[in-house]
Amino acid sequence: MAIGERVLMGPGPSNPYPEVAAALARPLLGHLDPDFLSLLDDTCARLRTVFRTTNELTLPISGTGSAGMEAAIVNLVGPGDVIVVGVNGAFGARMADMADRCGAEVVAVHAPWGRPLDPQALLDAHPQPKVIAAVHAETSTGVRNDIDPLGAGKGDALLLVDCVTSLGGIPVEVDGWGVDVAYSATQKCLGVPPGLAPLTVSDRARERMVERSPSWYLDLRLIGDYAMAGSPRRYHHTAPTAMISALHAGLGALLDEGLESSWSRHADGGARLQAGLAARGFEIVAPDGHRLPQLTAARVPASIGDEAKVRRRLLDDFGIEIGAGVGEMAGRAWRIGCMGHTARSRNVALLLAALDEVLA
């Protein structure tokens, strides 16, 4: 089966860093091999640097970003626990769904799709929630929600933040903002294929985890006993060693470049893309000041006609993948990613040129 080479500018996955592809091709190690355990420790240390945290419990969950979300939720809230969830897109709604399945009392605080959450509304939603949860970068709308005020005002609550599309692409300050639990995914701004969910948990949150998570696979106590440096390395499940080696390499590429430099690169790519789209009659969904550079949702001008056909021509003729709209924006907006290794002005220029050719 012939596999084409793509420029991945959808809402994820992005193109992996070359160092990542090389890591995937290296000989496989077992999950208890001393060399692998060193590599795992180093991966967790790199994750701490990227999350800007000193949290001891910082590790990759063996599943995609949604597994990270589920791990965070099932370990924090049980039957009757109150969780306030900000919902202004598909991923906030997903958090609420997961918490509801745990039997938690879910207090959803809505904002319209495409608008940022009002942090004060989340802080005022319940007098004593166990958890306040929000999505930092809403992949469904391209909106950035403000996290800092939630940490400042959380009081006794634990702050849980979805950093799936933000980590590595825009500033994330887990300790600086008072975030207790954050998770991400490998296939967005970290430039690694999908399959792992980096996760970090503060000591304060660890003390308040549920007694026994409904999920055995995502039970953080059991996982920590294997994955944390200094743990007894007690076998839980077989760690996905090839993917962890890939993550290790991707984080290495990111940190060699420098976090701030990566943020600048994403900011530059996003600005070029959004200016180019606006010049072509697209309307950027997110309001100025809350726009993600790494993920742009843009309403397709009526002149374009069948938007799915245009996306298909970008894929077939130029090997460029962009994403469809979801939810209320399905069929009416595009989601264009400029993340990780893909976040380069060259790719933005290519996409805009290809779009002009397809629309000519």
Place this chain on the structure above:
Amino acid sequence: MAIGERVLMGPGPSNPYPEVAAALARPLLGHLDPDFLSLLDDTCARLRTVFRTTNELTLPISGTGSAGMEAAIVNLVGPGDVIVVGVNGAFGARMADMADRCGAEVVAVHAPWGRPLDPQALLDAHPQPKVIAAVHAETSTGVRNDIDPLGAGKGDALLLVDCVTSLGGIPVEVDGWGVDVAYSATQKCLGVPPGLAPLTVSDRARERMVERSPSWYLDLRLIGDYAMAGSPRRYHHTAPTAMISALHAGLGALLDEGLESSWSRHADGGARLQAGLAARGFEIVAPDGHRLPQLTAARVPASIGDEAKVRRRLLDDFGIEIGAGVGEMAGRAWRIGCMGHTARSRNVALLLAALDEVLA
């Protein structure tokens, strides 16, 4: 960081097929790319061939083998549902733990570690269970449990079977044996790195799945709406495309060789290994007739002394990984895998020669 090249003869992972490493190094595709969806359909078709089933709901779960176990359980049993679980090793115990976390009524039927389950005892354990569950190949002891009689006698119950270490290495006949739900893992006899759990569900079991699984990530209705051929391809989570491409390649290598030929190769490797160990004073844990060729647990003779030191020398001096004993056999037995691409007489000869040298 220098990474050594290992001969992986622990209880998993095994060495991937060369075709698998090549697949991992290929350009990444997005999870909604038409080329990827073709590859996914082809992967599911290959899984049906390997599982020997026509089940429509046959797909890779985005997690390791234990995620496959959890997906099977959380979708089949809810609060108060009766599940009979055969427990004669660590993985039967794990199934019981997971079912208990779902609120199911767990009827555990024990056999001593190292002995096979008594199928009739499972069939007699409860008058009307919703599910009867057993592990086909107990990775903790090297014991093969008989599945065929469970299918023949299950009556109205659903039969759930753990095929993590059996699939591809010894005959597994999902339809032929009347198995309703089976799952496996990529890193054993399929010769692919860890990270995915192939799963298959009969139509009969699909009709009796729980209304709403406690896990969103492992909800088979939602997953099926994306992953099944002919489904609406509704986005659930971002499929781990690189690993699925690796699985596709591994299944291709396996089916090019032929399932029966792979079974013979595993039978041959296991027989050579077990004879070689017996000749050196090891006692094979599993009784004759219920020995797995692909995974041998063997009691270490007292003459060997510090068994951990010997394992470490095999790793350091020869790059050979074998596994420690678990549970009551920790420190007293080894677990030696001869699975997937590793299951070749050459590797057995190397291990025995290296062992002789270390023990000389």
